[in-house]
Amino acid sequence: MDDRLDHLRQALRDSDVGALLVGPSADLRYLVGYHALPLERLTMLVVPAAGEPLLVVPELEAPRAVDSGASQRVALAPWAETDDPIALVSGHLAASGVTGERLAVQDRLWSVFTLGLQAALPDASFVAGSEVMRRLRMIKTPEEVRALREVATAIDAVHAQVPSLLRAGRTEAEVGRDIAELILVDHDEINFIIVASGPNGASPHHETGERVLAPGDAVVVDIGGTRAGYCSDMTRNYVIGELPYGYEALHRVLEHAQDTAVRAVRPGVTAASIDAAAREVITDAGYGERFVHRTGHGIGIEEHEEPYIVAGNEELLAPGMAFSVEPGIYVPDRYGARIEDIVVVTDDGVEPLNLRPHEVVVCG
Amino acid sequence: MDDRLDHLRQALRDSDVGALLVGPSADLRYLVGYHALPLERLTMLVVPAAGEPLLVVPELEAPRAVDSGASQRVALAPWAETDDPIALVSGHLAASGVTGERLAVQDRLWSVFTLGLQAALPDASFVAGSEVMRRLRMIKTPEEVRALREVATAIDAVHAQVPSLLRAGRTEAEVGRDIAELILVDHDEINFIIVASGPNGASPHHETGERVLAPGDAVVVDIGGTRAGYCSDMTRNYVIGELPYGYEALHRVLEHAQDTAVRAVRPGVTAASIDAAAREVITDAGYGERFVHRTGHGIGIEEHEEPYIVAGNEELLAPGMAFSVEPGIYVPDRYGARIEDIVVVTDDGVEPLNLRPHEVVVCG
Numbered sequence: 001m002d003d004r005l006d007h008l009r010q011a012l013r014d015s016d017v018g019a020l021l022v023g024p025s026a027d028l029r030y031l032v033g034y035h036a037l038p039l040e041r042l043t044m045l046v047v048p049a050a051g052e053p054l055l056v057v058p059e060l061e062a063p064r065a066v067d068s069g070a071s072q073r074v075a076l077a078p079w080a081e082t083d084d085p086i087a088l089v090s091g092h093l094a095a096s097g098v099t100g101e102r103l104a105v106q107d108r109l110w111s112v113f114t115l116g117l118q119a120a121l122p123d124a125s126f127v128a129g130s131e132v133m134r135r136l137r138m139i140k141t142p143e144e145v146r147a148l149r150e151v152a153t154a155i156d157a158v159h160a161q162v163p164s165l166l167r168a169g170r171t172e173a174e175v176g177r178d179i180a181e182l183i184l185v186d187h188d189e190i191n192f193i194i195v196a197s198g199p200n201g202a203s204p205h206h207e208t209g210e211r212v213l214a215p216g217d218a219v220v221v222d223i224g225g226t227r228a229g230y231c232s233d234m235t236r237n238y239v240i241g242e243l244p245y246g247y248e249a250l251h252r253v254l255e256h257a258q259d260t261a262v263r264a265v266r267p268g269v270t271a272a273s274i275d276a277a278a279r280e281v282i283t284d285a286g287y288g289e290r291f292v293h294r295t296g297h298g299i300g301i302e303e304h305e306e307p308y309i310v311a312g313n314e315e316l317l318a319p320g321m322a323f324s325v326e327p328g329i330y331v332p333d334r335y336g337a338r339i340e341d342i343v344v345v346t347d348d349g350v351e352p353l354n355l356r357p358h359e360v361v362v363c364g
Numbered sequence: 365m366d367d368r369l370d371h372l373r374q375a376l377r378d379s380d381v382g383a384l385l386v387g388p389s390a391d392l393r394y395l396v397g398y399h400a401l402p403l404e405r406l407t408m409l410v411v412p413a414a415g416e417p418l419l420v421v422p423e424l425e426a427p428r429a430v431d432s433g434a435s436q437r438v439a440l441a442p443w444a445e446t447d448d449p450i451a452l453v454s455g456h457l458a459a460s461g462v463t464g465e466r467l468a469v470q471d472r473l474w475s476v477f478t479l480g481l482q483a484a485l486p487d488a489s490f491v492a493g494s495e496v497m498r499r500l501r502m503i504k505t506p507e508e509v510r511a512l513r514e515v516a517t518a519i520d521a522v523h524a525q526v527p528s529l530l531r532a533g534r535t536e537a538e539v540g541r542d543i544a545e546l547i548l549v550d551h552d553e554i555n556f557i558i559v560a561s562g563p564n565g566a567s568p569h570h571e572t573g574e575r576v577l578a579p580g581d582a583v584v585v586d587i588g589g590t591r592a593g594y595c596s597d598m599t600r601n602y603v604i605g606e607l608p609y610g611y612e613a614l615h616r617v618l619e620h621a622q623d624t625a626v627r628a629v630r631p632g633v634t635a636a637s638i639d640a641a642a643r644e645v646i647t648d649a650g651y652g653e654r655f656v657h658r659t660g661h662g663i664g665i666e667e668h669e670e671p672y673i674v675a676g677n678e679e680l681l682a683p684g685m686a687f688s689v690e691p692g693i694y695v696p697d698r699y700g701a702r703i704e705d706i707v708v709v710t711d712d713g714v715e716p717l718n719l720r721p722h723e724v725v726v727c728g
Contacts (some may be wrong), residue, residue: 037569040668063567081658082675111478112492113473126477160724201425205401267484294445303403311446 001271002135004031005053005073011132012049018101019048019093020129021117022182023109026302027133029229034070036061038245042085044112045074051096056088067227084088086116104129105340130306138298138306143346147230148300148322152353154186154340155232158223166238167364170214173199176208177221178232189227190279191303194222197240201336204293215241215364218270218335222327224303231303233324235340236355240364249336250287250329251360257281258339258358263297263348271313273294278327279311296324320344322353368395368500369417369437375496376413382465383412383457384493385481387473390666391497392470393593398434399426406449406477415460420452433524448481457485468493494670502662502670505685509708511594511684512664514719516706518550519596522587523720530602531728532579536561541571543587551589551596555667558586565700568657568692579605579728582699584692590669595667597688598718599704602728614651614693615701615724621645621691622703624721625659629689629707629714635677642691643675651693659690663706685709688715 008031022028022045032055036043041058043065053074059063065071065364076174077092079085092273093099101216105114105344107130111265118126140148165178170197175187183190196206198217206220213219224233237251261278275295282291299322309317309323326340341354372395376384386392386409388400394539396419400407405422407429417438421429427708431433441456443449457463469478471494488714504512522543529542536559547554560570562581570584577583588597601615625642638657646655660673663686670678671679673687690704705718 060568064569064571080656103473105479107474107476108473109475111469111473111490112494114475114478115469115490115492126475128478128479129477204424205428207428274532292444308404326650 005047007136008047008132009049009179011136012047012104013193015111015132015215016097016102017048017104017127017132018124019047019096020104020106020132021046021089022106022129025106025108027106027129027137029181029303030137030259032068032070036063036065038110043172044085044113046089046092048093048096048098051098051112051280054092055182056092056276058085058086065235084112086120089117090120093323100124106133117296117344126328134306137300141320141323144230144300145320145322147222148342148344149353151187151225151227151230152234153234153236154227155183155223156189156354156356157186158182159221159234160289162221163238163361166213166219166240167276168213168240172200173208173210173215174207179221183223184252185223187227189226191226191231191233192219192222193350194335196220198335199333202330202332202334204330204336213240213357213364216244218244218247218337218360220336220338222338222340227300231299231301233299233303233340234344234356235326235338236356237339237356238361239360239361243362244335245251247335247337248360251330253285253287254281254327254329254337254339257309257357258325261325261327261352262341262343262352265317265320266343267316267345269317270311271307271315272311273323274317275311282329287313289329290329290331292330293328296326298323303308306361317345319345319347321342326363337348369411369618371412371500372411372496374446375500375721376411376618378579379386379496379534380466380469381413381496382462382488383410384468384470384496385397385410385453385473386470386493387477389428389470389472390669391470391493391501394501394665396432396434396437398432400429402474408449408453408477410456410459412454412457415462418456420449420456422449424476432692450477450484453481454484461643465487466491468495468496488653498670499662499702503682504664504686505684507674508594509684509686511592512527512706512708512718513717515551515589515596516598517592518591519547519587519589519598520718520720521550522546523585523598523600523699526585526600527602527727530577530583532577532604534577535574536564536572536577537574539577542592543585547587547589551591553590555588555590556586557597558584560584561587562699566582566694566696566698568694568700568702577604577728581726582608582611582724583703584702586702586704593665595663595665597704597706598720599690599702600720600722601701601703601724603724603726605726607724607726608699611699611701611724615693617646617649617651618701618721619691620689621690622705625689625691626705626707626714626716629681629709631680631682631709633681635671635674635679635681638681638689639671639675639677642689646691646693654693655691656694657692660690662687681709683709683711
């Protein structure tokens with residue numbers, strides 16, 4: 001972790017940005033290993049392009065910041081309840097010689113803090129922190145790829161057991177609770193559990209609910225967790241008893257589309273081209289209107305991060321990028337299906353991290 | 365819920381703000397009942413001071429927005445993966461006659477979206493959404509007070525069972541898992557569980573960990589959850605076997621401070637005066653330096669919201685305000701203690717919602 005701040009300072013100089021200001025976020029964890037609570041009291045890592053970084057923390061959070069090890073990487077500036085933390089931040093910027101320059105604020109910093117910074121630093125202009133952080137976060141080191149491979153193996157093992165949980169008469173929520181236990185066997189945290197049965201499968205972000213599984217239901221199971229700081233995310237499709245009308249052909253198209261997109265992944269092609277590869281197969285089969293979302297998203301210490309695999313994203317894929325390839329087809333009021341694996345761009349192609357078969361599994 | 369948008373529009377006009385822009389947040393739940401996922405795809409409720417509100421949602425989230433009932437309250441504007449959602453927002457503002465005015469962005473909106481809005485609307489100035497939302501959220505209706513009373517009763521019932529969980533040899537984490545089950549008996553969600561034993565109690569936001577409870581430990585138990593959309597938050601102090609040296613006197617001071625602060629609550633006094641009431645008792649007893657945080661925070665659909673009970677906050681208390689009163693005393697490397705109840709300001713005084721005794725309970 002210790003060279004990350006150096007890489008960031010280099011990125012700041014390359015981008016002509018005077019400093020990056022980071023609130024509680026994955027970027028803060030990435031840079032100094034501190035998992036701060038996103039609360040109304042300002043926590044902010046100030047990283048000047050030249051000069052020392054400073055972690056501004058509420059006094060009562062200071063012990064947590066110390067426990068995280070962050071205080072071994074950067075100086076801590078605790079503030080008391082009646083102090084003005086924005087003044088602490090702008091004071092450190094001034095002391096570091098940063099005034100009236102371009103300043104980057106972490107993308108997810110609460111707007112109320114950015115508005116406060118803008119008022120305190122009227123001569124500065126503000127840009128999104130991802131402008132400097134995206135490249136650092138997007139290209140995974142070999143250690144990070146290893147962590148993603150391990151968490152992918154963990155979620156593969158959960159999907160291997162899903163068929164034993166699915167039978168007519170159970171609710172989505174009951175199945176979800178069993179999946180939760182299975183995820184925790186080899187993950188530290190559950191990030192999300194989607195069990196979308198029958199017509200619920202037609203909503204890509206359906207919330208697992210009280211619907212009772214019935215024979216002839218297709219069931220989309222999309223699950224993910226965190227293990228050693230890195231995320232899994234994997235979708236497979238199951239059917240209760242018998243395949244509903246039209247579903248087998250649809251699923252075969254989806255398998256072909258997902259496989260085609262994965263095979264298109266290699267360094268030097270655009271993110272958009274992977275989306276196009278999946279979309280072309282689905283459109284040619286007549287389901288184009290039913291594929292209502294992008295083909296994938298980057299993954300790492302967050303479930304969704306760059307690069308996004310979407311039309312219009314001309315980002316060139318490069319070794320070390322990790323993302324989902326997850327085309328879906330959604331038929332309102334009937335069913336949906338989505339196949340999702342995480343893949344990593346290698347020096348000359350692609351390594352899929354999820355290794356379970358893609359075929360629909362008939363259960364119950 | 366249906367009059368909340370009307371009240372907001374009135375507040376916008378009173379504050380000379382052209383529109384409020386609300387991303388996924390408690391404010392969005394409060395205004396239209398939609399619990400949106402805070403994702404990189406923009407979800408935004410646009411509420412012009414005059415004109416129709418519009419809920420901009422990613423196309424694939426649209427079914428969830430419909431399910432929430434929000435689409436019965438406001439028109440939905442779904443956007444496809446290759447659309448520009450910021451253009452949708454600024455287009456609706458222009459159509460509503462809002463240009464070049466003061467615009468409010470919800471406090472917790474991701475900065476990347478506010479920066480995008482600032483670029484798209486160069487003639488507008490931006491202010492924090494709490495400027496218009498705070499009053500609406502801060503004054504609870506009788507229905508909201510009822511919900512807070514019910515969830516307070518639910519967490520009272522959990523604390524009643526905590527003594528049976530605390531004994532030497534168990535870890536904080538084991539106790540925390542048992543508390544989790546108890547919270548879920550009469551809450552829908554767990555919000556946080558702090559079990560801070562011995563020296564860990566000296567960190568107000570300690571994370572429940574693997575420390576093993578031992579005789580002579582003081583244990584701070586601070587827990588909260590959500591029931592029917594409203595939050596509980598309650599702290600009591602327990603001791604394993606025997607009171608550690610000096611703890612009894614400290615706890616007696618704390619009881620007196622908490623009681624004094626609660627008795628000071630009534631309409632027309634400042635939030636700061638409640639903080640001062642608690643602090644004076646603790647300072648007079650010689651522990652002033654050990655009370656390192658504010659006395660309390662508002663509570664409602666969020667665990668922490670306005671009004672904050674802190675020095676410098678000259679907000680006048682008014683009937684319907686609900687907040688915690690939670691002084692604490694922290695002795696590094698030895699122990700800490702905090703007593704916390706939620707109270708509501710009534711027409712002529714105060715109603716405490718948590719009713720368990722404040723005395724330290726000797727367990728094990």
